Amino acid sequence: MKKALTIAGSDSSGGAGIQADLKTFSAHGVFGMSVITAITAQNTQGVFAVQDISPEMIGRQIDAIFDDIDVDALKIGMVSVTDTIKVIAEKLQEYHFSQIVLDPVMISKSGYSLLQPEAGEALIKYLLPLAMVVTPNIPEAEVITGLHIETLADMKKAAKAIHDLGAANVLIKGGHMEDDATDILFDGEKYLEYPGRRIDTKHTHGTGCTLSSSITANIARGIPVERAVEQSKRYITTAIEHSLAIGKGVGPTHHFYELYQKAGMTDEQ
Numbered sequence: 001m002k003k004a005l006t007i008a009g010s011d012s013s014g015g016a017g018i019q020a021d022l023k024t025f026s027a028h029g030v031f032g033m034s035v036i037t038a039i040t041a042q043n044t045q046g047v048f049a050v051q052d053i054s055p056e057m058i059g060r061q062i063d064a065i066f067d068d069i070d071v072d073a074l075k076i077g078m079v080s081v082t083d084t085i086k087v088i089a090e091k092l093q094e095y096h097f098s099q100i101v102l103d104p105v106m107i108s109k110s111g112y113s114l115l116q117p118e119a120g121e122a123l124i125k126y127l128l129p130l131a132m133v134v135t136p137n138i139p140e141a142e143v144i145t146g147l148h149i150e151t152l153a154d155m156k157k158a159a160k161a162i163h164d165l166g167a168a169n170v171l172i173k174g175g176h177m178e179d180d181a182t183d184i185l186f187d188g189e190k191y192l193e194y195p196g197r198r199i200d201t202k203h204t205h206g207t208g209c210t211l212s213s214s215i216t217a218n219i220a221r222g223i224p225v226e227r228a229v230e231q232s233k234r235y236i237t238t239a240i241e242h243s244l245a246i247g248k249g250v251g252p253t254h255h256f257y258e259l260y261q262k263a264g265m266t267d268e269q
């Protein structure tokens with residue numbers, strides 16, 4: 001069985017973070033493991049408190065996994081502070097690990113800062129160059145590049161700028177655009193468009209986490225990046241179409257193996 005790891009924060013309401021990642025791995029038939037970087041008190045209405053896990057404990061979790069188990073791919077989500085970023089980067093270099101999907105989580109949908117502003121530079125300096133795929137949304141791509149993004153052409157410009165910072169493949173997500181939810185992938189040579197019609201729902205809690213963990217699971221299964229993203233775009237679209245009106249606010253996406261089959265992805269290994 002293929003094995004995937006998520007290095008991310010816990011979302012007590014189960015819609016985003018570690019919980020979304022592990023559900024997504026399971027739905028893809030991949031064995032999921034976790035390194036918890038922070039615990040959030042969070043629900044569908046907001047993030048109310050965050051407790052960061054110490055960098056030492058994060059390092060120990062990474063060691064415990066890599067000393068014992070062969071990881072096929074991993075994703076990085078919420079990383080909170082500079083010292084957390086540094087220990088993750090050091091450990092992944094120590095283990096010569098490169099199947100890395102980086103979701104540069106900055107601000108939650110409800111507006112809470114999940115990455116301290118001064119840690120943004122460390123994320124760019126230490127984690128971006130290690131990423132096989134990085135998956136910023138529009139506001140994150142704007143922070144990373146300093147560019148203003150309104151059009152598909154702007155997304156392409158930002159993708160190129162982020163590639164220049166060292167990430168091998170850059171996927172800019174169009175979830176925050178006005179009309180279509182089209183995502184753009186740049187691999188250093190060509191741009192690929194992954195068109196997506198906008199689904200009219202408020203229940204989009206954890207869409208970014210779900211997409212990046214789906215890509216991680218597909219990479220763990222040996223699927224090349226372009227096709228992994230294509231399949232994961234289908235998965236997230238289906239997961240949003242079937243999202244759940246759980247709680248009083250922004251409900252979560254839906255993860256079920258049947259959805260994975262419905263998205264037409266069972267033909268792969």
Ligand SMILES: Nc1ncnc2c1ncn2[C@@H]1O[C@H](COP(=O)(O)OP(=O)(O)OP(=O)(O)O)[C@@H](O)[C@H]1O
Nearest residue numbers: 109137173174175176181197198199206207208209
């Ligand atoms: N309403 C929608 N309809 C269709 N696709 C959507 C919608 N919202 C987001 N997506 C898609 O979901 C994926 C995640 O994108 P999004 O921009 O929402 O990520 P995010 O902002 O990082 O999410 P999060 O708030 O969980 O951090 C992308 O493929 C995007 O195109």
Ligand SMILES: Cc1ncc(CO)c(N)n1
Nearest residue numbers: 009010011016017078108
């Ligand atoms: C723990 C966690 N990670 C990521 C997100 C995505 O915004 C969130 N809301 N919570």
